[in-house]
Amino acid sequence: MRFAVILAVTVGCAACAGTSTAPSSVSAGTTANVAGTWGGTIASSNNSTEQVTLLLTQSGSDVRGTWTSTSVSWSGQVTATLNGSTLDGQVTFAGSVTNGTVCNGSAAITGTANDTAMTLTSPAGVVGAACPAPLPVGITIDVRRQ
Numbered sequence: 456m457r458f459a460v461i462l463a464v465t466v467g468c469a470a471c472a473g474t475s476t477a478p479s480s481v482s483a484g485t486t487a488n489v490a491g492t493w494g495g496t497i498a499s500s501n502n503s504t505e506q507v508t509l510l511l512t513q514s515g516s517d518v519r520g521t522w523t524s525t526s527v528s529w530s531g532q533v534t535a536t537l538n539g540s541t542l543d544g545q546v547t548f549a550g551s552v553t554n555g556t557v558c559n560g561s562a563a564i565t566g567t568a569n570d571t572a573m574t575l576t577s578p579a580g581v582v583g584a585a586c587p588a589p590l591p592v593g594i595t596i597d598v599r600r601q
Contacts, residue, residue, distance in 0.1 A: 485539070486515070486516055486537055486538065486539055486540075487537060487539070487540050487568045487569045487570055488513065488570050489511050489513055489518055489537060489542070489568050489570075489573060490511055490512050490513040491510075491511060491600055491601070492508065492509070492510055492511075492600070492601040493508065493509040493510075493511065493573060493598035493599065493600055493601060494506070494507070494508050494509075494598060494599060494601045495507060495596070495597045495598030495599055496595075496596070496597050496598075497522075497524060497529070497591075497594065497595070497596045498594070498595045498596075498597075499580060499591035499592055499593050499594045499595075500580075500592055500593030501580075501589045501591065501592055501593070502589070502591050505524045505525075505526045505527050505529065506524060506525040506526045507522055507523070507524050507525070507529075507596060507598065508522065508523055508524075508525055508601075509521070509522045509533060509573075509596075509598055510522075511533060513537070516536050516537050516538060517536065517537075518533065518534070518535040518536065518537050518542065518544065519532075519533060519534055519535075520532070520533045521533065522546065522596075527550070528550060528551035529548065529549070529550040530548075530549055530550075531546050531547040531548045531549055531561075532546065532547045533545075533546050534546075535564065537568060540567050540568055540569055541565070541566075541567060541568075542564070542565065542566050542567065542568050542573070542575065543564070543565050544563075544564055544565075545561050545562065545563055545564060546561065546562050546564055546575075546577075546596075547559070547560070547561045548560045548561060548562065548581045548583065548590070548591070550588075550590075552586065552587050552588040553588075554587060556586065556587055558583060558584070558586035558587075558588065558590060559583050559584065560581040560582050560583020560584070560586075560590055561581065561582060561583065562577040562579065562580055562581045562582065562591075562594060563577055563579065564576065564577045564594075564596070565577075566596075570600065571599060571600050572598070572599050572600070573596075573597075573598050573599075574595065574596070574597050574598075575594075575595070575596040576594065576595050576596075577593075577594040578592075578593060578594075579592065580592030580593055580594050581594070
């Protein structure tokens, strides 16, 4: 009987012994690198599609930069947070109309980005002060790394 108890304790200790391995952490994914120069188009449901250039910097998930249209007098700032491949933020807008008036506003943006391509959308578009020309709505910015 004593032998059976000793054997049971020994087997139990042996089962608990050995090399323990800490559980591996689950990767939350890597954040895309969007720093640099991007070129492509900006389209809206109430304006023509125009050429656009973005110049972005990135520190961790914080993305900042400027954008300009190379075909019309539109420009602004970009401020966003990049989580993996999802980008959420805001673009400001300044655009000149034919009579010289500069219209200003901002648009909430969301989209996807990777190291080579980025697509940002803003269904509501630019919200701002009254302007003699329609502010862009239903915006899609589709760019590729230059």
